[in-house]
Structures are given as structure tokens and as C-alpha cells.
Amino acid sequence: MAQKVKLSTIADELGVSTATVSLALRDSPLVADVTRNRIKETARDLGYIYNRRAASLRTSRSGIVGVCVHDVMNPFYGEILKYVEHELDRRRQTFILSNHYDDLSKQRAFVDTLLQLGADGLILSPAVGTPAADIKLAEGNDLPTVLIARTIEGAGVCGFRGDDAFGMALAVDHLIGEGHREIAMVGGTPQTSTGQDREAGWRTALLKAGIEPRPEWRIEGPRSRDAGFQAALGFARLERRPTAAVCFSDLVALGFMYGLARAGLTPGVDVAVVGYDDIEEAEIATPSLSTVSNGQAEVGHRAAGALLDRLSGNPASDETVLIKPVLRMRDSSHFAGRLPLGTSG
Amino acid sequence: MAQKVKLSTIADELGVSTATVSLALRDSPLVADVTRNRIKETARDLGYIYNRRAASLRTSRSGIVGVCVHDVMNPFYGEILKYVEHELDRRRQTFILSNHYDDLSKQRAFVDTLLQLGADGLILSPAVGTPAADIKLAEGNDLPTVLIARTIEGAGVCGFRGDDAFGMALAVDHLIGEGHREIAMVGGTPQTSTGQDREAGWRTALLKAGIEPRPEWRIEGPRSRDAGFQAALGFARLERRPTAAVCFSDLVALGFMYGLARAGLTPGVDVAVVGYDDIEEAEIATPSLSTVSNGQAEVGHRAAGALLDRLSGNPASDETVLIKPVLRMRDSSHFAGRLPLGTSG
């Protein structure tokens, strides 16, 4: 390529100042219509490319928002991100994505990069063990932060997530209503607020129904499809196998159903299964997966909205918004032990 | 926060010049050890944050690589990106991700953003209909580009993808070997090189075996799990239903199997199914999904490697590298019509 085209190239070409060119390209009313049109035309003809680094150095606004989650391949996060992306697109913000895989040092490296780039904001689903100080560091260096899916005690920023204890109780109550008395919980760890709250919801709902959960009903750990699959292989061999299982997530539940089938059991008939999140796949899985909707759309929209609001100068909030989950009854739990598969509507 | 800490803050604090501070922080051997250590310590104490915008404006290197694919939630792309991410991480490059959803204007907006940010390179799985001129525009503005998964005639850049025609022929040959004579192909569109090549592989393999594909065997369109599911519902009702189906992707195949089951058919017994890509889920699906491995790891690694090589000054190549696919035989096709499910190893 030839010489780089910059504001002054255009200015020289037309015999005006760079100030005028700058204003014209950003549609300032200070510039006369004729001038603006000539400038825009020339910019196009010369193949001018706006240099955001230079502009951002001057204005200390970068137009960049960072987004960091456990893993974008997990449909739960993927679905949230769709909505975040949509909202940021509308406001012409560039978004930079990173997975942290619950590795604190990876998350820190990313936040550091954002600070170095002068990013305007951060939407974060914090890695396991993130201290409140990490959030304060970001905020203290002019990086407004909004939390999603998980929240942190004392971080002092706003966050959006589902009411996990309530949601898991919905799932358990439903299974009890279907006649189950032995209900396992598969997956999740007590290291995240999500894991703690969902386990608490499961335990509390059982106790409230007068059922004492047996230790072997709690299968801790699985958070992926594959781990759910592996858990089912063990579950199938349990001497006194529970008749139902609530899973930490739909991903775990879908893997769990694959695993049950692999072990020769029919999910929804031999074992009732309920997931969590209501990802898109839940509806087409066969049997279709009963689950608890976890408000991905609302989390994504509102988190992006809250951040953008703050970027336009509105005061910061430090409120954690709990979104009410809703039970979605489907075939994996509803007809358990009563009808064969494929006969439902 | 207080005053922003910059190079000159540190320089003033220690009574040295900003040049020395700059050199010291980047470990230049020009700076004496004592000086360097004092500088680094002070930088840490003051909470100095490197301003990459300013540096990049000066050096015209940004450390940013853009990555743009159809949809990161699609595990095929997700798996490629894992490897790209890993490679870029190792070389301390920031990567910016975007979906284009096969929307050319979204892709263009992203490339434009990269140009404005002075990104160092682009890894692209081009949207349907991307003209070679779009790639040349990027290249012409100092944005080296590497293509993945799909390639573009005449773009003059290097690319990495699977040998789709060969791979699909492997799948069809396998089914013919299992005794099938009526083999549908579900999903994909002739608007992408991938769609064309896989359809050609299917058609050619059938003809070579003396089988004339009937028009209704070609179910064009589906490229998502949900579309695969819907297609199966129609497929199940076909008057003269093929005994086997090769699918455009594993995602389509997995949805297709859900759909068959929903329609009361047993995938792998009533209908043999083969996918394409060999995503992680293929192995745990039940029945496990026969498929064609599509080299996500190799595509991701080599594409990132090729780009980074070029960034370190190596000459550009314009070669398209075809990665040889491998058939993975599993239960969804291998035991069709012979054994009931769940009895296999």
C-alpha cells in the first residue's frame, strides 16, 4: 500500500484544517454542509481509515467493552452473550471476549489487557475464588464492572443472576409432586455461589417434604456434558438408585441422559431427570428435558444495559438483581414411570 | 482514583528520564540492573498501568488479533477457537472475537473495527458470499489474513480446511459397506464451499457404487441442531424412507437423532446416521455418533501458527491446506439393523 491516509492528508487535499476534517467526519453541526460533503467524499475516495488508537489516546474513550466468562462454548453463557452482543452492537461498542476457564490468573491477565487498552467497561462472570479486591482494582482504574451469573460478596458492583435456591427448589418440588422420594443432585461445586445456592435449594426442598437426603444422593463435581455422562454410568450401578435426579445444569443433564441410555436405562422412564438453565437444546432433546429457565435473555440484556447506562454517566448501582426462575415441565420428568417414551404430545 | 500514573510519574519520582523508564520496563539491556529494579519496584508501588494505545500509536503494533467465525456457540468453531486461543495466548496476543452469522455487513463492520484499532492480523472463516475483494482490502491495509474452515477463490491468502469431498465420500462408502443402498444427505447449502464439496462427495460416492441418488434423498438447508431435529420429523414420514443418512455436521446429526427418536424411530437401528466434524459430544451421544473427524485441532493450531509466523516477518503464503479427514465408526451406523441398542461396547 502507498502512504497511509490520515486526517491531514484529507485536509491538505482540500486546503482545510485537520480540525475541520475531524469535525466533519463526526457530523458536527459546526461544519457547513458543503464542506462536510466534500470532506466525506474525499475521505471515501482516498480510502481513509479512522485511527481509533489516536482518537482514544486523546479522548480516553475506547469504545471497547470486555466480556469474560467461564467458557463461551457452554450454551448457557453462549446464550447470555448473544443478548449482550446484540445490545453492544446497537450501541456501536466493540466487544472483546475471553474465557477464563475458572483460572484466576487468566482472568487477571484479561482484565489487565482491558486496562491497558483503556476499555470502557467489563461484563464479568467471575472465576471461582475471585476476591472482591480484583473487582475494586478494575473499578479503581476506571473500568466499570457488571457481574453476571455469579456474584461476589462485597464487590460493590451491580450484578444479574437467577435465584438459584428458589429455582432448584422448584425442580425438586415438581419431582416430589410426581411421586418421587429419592432424588439425587448431580453436579456443581460448593466453590461458586451458583453451586452452593442450588445445592441448598435441593436440600431445603427435600427437608421441607420430610425427606432426609442421603449422602450418596449428592454427586458433586460435574459441570460439563461429558462429566454428566460419566456420572450417569456410576449412578446406574448404584445399589439403591434414586428414582430421580436434578442436575446442576442442562449440559450436565443432557450428558446424564446420554449416560443413562448408554447404561441401558431409559431417561424419563427408569429415571426422571431435570436440568437447569433451559438452553435451546432442552426442548428438542429426546426425551425433551424438564428444566428451570434461568433468564439468559434477561441477564444478557440487563447487564449490557446497566453497563451502557453507566457509561453514559448514570450513577452506579451496587445491587444484585435476582431473576425469578420458571419451571419448564417436559417429558424427562413428567411421565416418568407411567408412559413409554414417544407417546407424549 | 487519584492522578493517573504514567511513565513520567515514575521518572519524576526517581529523577530519571521517561526514556529510561520505558526501556527498563521492557527489560532493555541498555538499562543498568540497579536502575531497572528501582524502576520496576516504583512502577508496582504506584500501580502503574501500561498504556497500550499510546505505545501502539507510536509503534503501529497493537498486539491484537481478530477472529471472526459464523458462530462461536457452534462446537465445531468453538473447538477450533480453543486451539487458536491457546496459540495466541502463548504469544501474548490479545484476541478479539466476533460472530458474523453469515451476515456480510456484520463481518465488514468487524474488519473495519480491526483496521481502526490497528490490529496485527485476522483469522477468518468467511461469511457466505464474501468477495475476494474484501480480503484484499484487509491485506491492502496491513491486516494479514488467514482463512479457516472455508476458503475463497482468488483471495490470495493462505487457508486451512478439511478435504470435504473426500471426507463425505468416506462416510458414504462406509454406509454402503454396511449394506445400505438408499442414503440421504441432510443439511448444508450450495452457497458455501463446504456445502458444495460435501454434497459432491456424497453424490460421487453413490454414483461410483452404481447408485443413482433420488432427488428426495437430498434434504438441503439444515445447519443447526434444531434444523436437524425438524428435518428428522419430515424424514420419518417419507413414504420410501432411506435406510441411512449422512449429515452435513455433527450438530445436524445429533438433532436428527433426537428427531428420529421423537418420531418413534431408533437411530442406529431403524436409520443409520453419520455426522461430520467429530465434535466432543459425538462420542458420548447415545447411540454414539459415527462421524468424520475434521481436524479442528490442526486447523486451529496451524492457522494461528501461520498468522504468527507472518507477523514475525516470514513471507506470506497463498496456499490452501487441505486436512485429510478420518472416519470414526461408532454405534449410530455400525450396528444398524443388527443389534439392539445398549448391547454394544
Added chain:
DNA sequence: CTGAAAGCGCTTACAG
């Protein structure tokens, strides 16, 4: 081994 100075390409008061 260290410092003074120019410059990367913008935007923003300020003056006219």
C-alpha cells in the same frame, strides 16, 4: 548507561 526532543494521529478549547 542515561537524557532531551520529536512524533505517532487524533480532538479540543480558543481565537478569529
Added chain:
DNA sequence: CTGAAAGCGCTTACAG
């Protein structure tokens, strides 16, 4: 309505 000039925070010859 337009222009001259300063400055955002770095890096890089160049001089010493």
C-alpha cells in the same frame, strides 16, 4: 463557520 496549536502517553533515534 474555520484554523493554529497544544496535548493524550508512549517509543525511538540521536547525542552525550
